[in-house]
Amino acid sequence: MAADTGQRSLFGEILDWMLAPLLVIWPISVALTWLVAQGIASKPYDRELGEMARSLGLQVAAEQPRAGKASARYALSPEAAALLRADEADTIYYQVLGLRGEYLNGDRNLPVPTADETIVPWELHFRDDEVDNENVRVAYLWVVPEGMGPSGKTMLVQVAETLGKRARLTNEIIKGVILPQFVILPLAVLLVWLALARGIAPLNDLQRRIRSRESSDLSPIDERRIPDEVAPLVRAINDLLERLDQSISSQKHFLADAAHQLKTPLAGLRTQAEFAQREIDEGRSSPGELKRSLQQISLSSQRAAHMVNQLLAMARAEDQEHAARRSEVNLPELAIETVRDFVPRAMEKRLDLGYEGPDEASSALRILGHPLLIRELIRNLVDNALLYTPAGGTITVRVVEDPFGQVCVLQVEDSGPGIPESEREKVFQPFYRALGTNVDGSGLGLAIVREIAQQHEAEVTLDEARPRRPGMVEPDGMGPGARFTIRFQAHVLKGEEPPLSGA
Template structure:
């Protein structure tokens, strides 16, 4: 069986009205106890007066007391429309003078004072009076023990009437309070209902912020978090859509080229020409593979990928040297003088090792690719004037015009007149990785006026 879902309205009513119900129960118990006490006080006086009236019918026969109460007088004295009355009179030596022989013996207590307590008579609860009284009301006369018992019907009725007079108005007040609280909670939760309708009625493609107008202050943080979540989802969808558009745009041309090369190879009968077509296919496939890697890298390094980064302390000086050494064979193959100028001391930054390697690889690849044979590429690591860690890669390639330097880091932007193959994604990847690390990247002419210098400034890790 499915457990009913918790409802805020139900919980609020339970927390507000539950204590009132408990207080009503406690107040009813206290009111009944007090009402019964007052009822006993009122009827105990009448019970005591009956005892005094019975003592007036005790006479002295010489030195022995004698009860002179006829049956008719006793019936009149003990007449009551609601309760039964019982009595018993005994002398000082315990001899019964008259009354009901089944009267239970008196309980102990101060004999100088009348005692009232609850007892049982013939299986029915009674209120018992036990008192020593002088015969005929004469203080000089001998004392006799008087017991008068009365059932509890009118006492209980009076107590419940008093309780009803106290509790019924309170109960009506609680009923009215329940209606008012129910109405107030329903009105107070109306903004939540409007918020629910606003969310349920919108399209799954609508990620616009929820209107916070007239939203209670207690709910506003939740709405703000939902709006922030929608904003993040919107950015993620934008990244995905942009990636799909970029991939479709960039993959269309190389895939078409591959198909053309395959068709050409299929029509050739000369083995040498088929070999040449296969070589071109290999070059095209290699370009396509590189493009796919760069597209995936671009998607992985979107600004929204910050949560997936694993920043850890890293010596940029040693790490840049390690990555640069991997490019020595490629530089030798292209007749490029690849050099490294490191700092005298370790320069520790917080970085993601894989992403930082990708950044350095793209910068060196860009420098080696666009430098002429016999050129020079230098990787430098040092401390900048602003107490930052500077990674710089200088090349002897064509200088980037000043008006193009702001756009060189955009996706798919390539300088006109370059003969090298490329997708225009390498520097865009570098820029986004730098942003993820809280670094900034600049492009300037090389010191000797030939080529370019790309500098990335990383914040130093606190000691």
């Protein structure tokens, strides 16, 4: 079944939830009104019917059976019989049964109470029954004839009435209650509609205000003119606008810096090319001068290519979707491969570049990350150390695995001049380079390192590799060095246990 991609109306959604219970409750209200109306209509007629049964019972009790006659019959007075038959709207039945349950007078086909009913003399009871397939209401009681004493014997007196008057009164009550509801219900729906339209008007106003904005307007939405219920949503939008404004500002600043940084090598390329061309045109160029010009052109092109590569690496590091595709990464393996790649350059600068830690085969820990980005992080740290460490210095890439399998630590330290504490936070900013250094770099390496570490929820710290001691004299260009430490969350290989300390 295809998913429903259509937009839902908030107005219609709220209206449905408000009207649906109303339309469900209305028939329930009609049914309850019907039951209540039946009870109200029955009460006065039950009292009248009960009085008739009690009057008949008193008359029966007063006419004691004659001694010696086992089956005396009771004849009602003409006035009592006329009273029972006086109702023109309904038919009234009565019945009198003797001490032994024998029929004495009245209607023979009137049903009697159930045999298991408790007999309490002179207590009036009511029940619903049928006579000749017609529903009737029956009032009955057990009568003790006068002069019988506490013998326990009773006579049954019943008076029944059809339900015509009760049904008419019930219908009148229902009409008086239900008919106004047919007017009230549409009026209630209209009022709900108008109230909901009035209540949702601020949302429409907010929508118009947002749509009327320029695409470049990222200022916060005014929260004073919105309902309290929408305020959290507007605050969330304002927070998003603020972060978007910061992101766009950072991108503009980054692009401006990148354009400025690329302009220098590109200008050098153009200047050297124009100079060589002018020398050739004037016939003053010698092979040595032409070679120097070509070397400068090559150097400027290398700087531009390096800058472009760093910018691409920065873009990859900031790509959330790209960084989210993670797999198990063998950190020692990447560290060893990076050191091998940089050995020729280290030897060219007369630097001692080495690796300390487990080899790729013996490592039992992995980190979850993007291999390409982790490799870029290590390369930038090593490249930074090679740039700032003077000839004769040492650079060490170290991997330390937690014996409890919690973290996997990468360290890159050098024996260079180090980074003053006041600048240790600034060096992670794009295009920032420490003052007093004549290093030819892009200023993006450490910014890329921090961005990749943040993408992998890793902690980056910077401190001195060899703290200074009083009276200590460093060789020319050497210093306390810098140690970059990145702590990754470790991931134990399936089926293997992390190495225990002391093992």
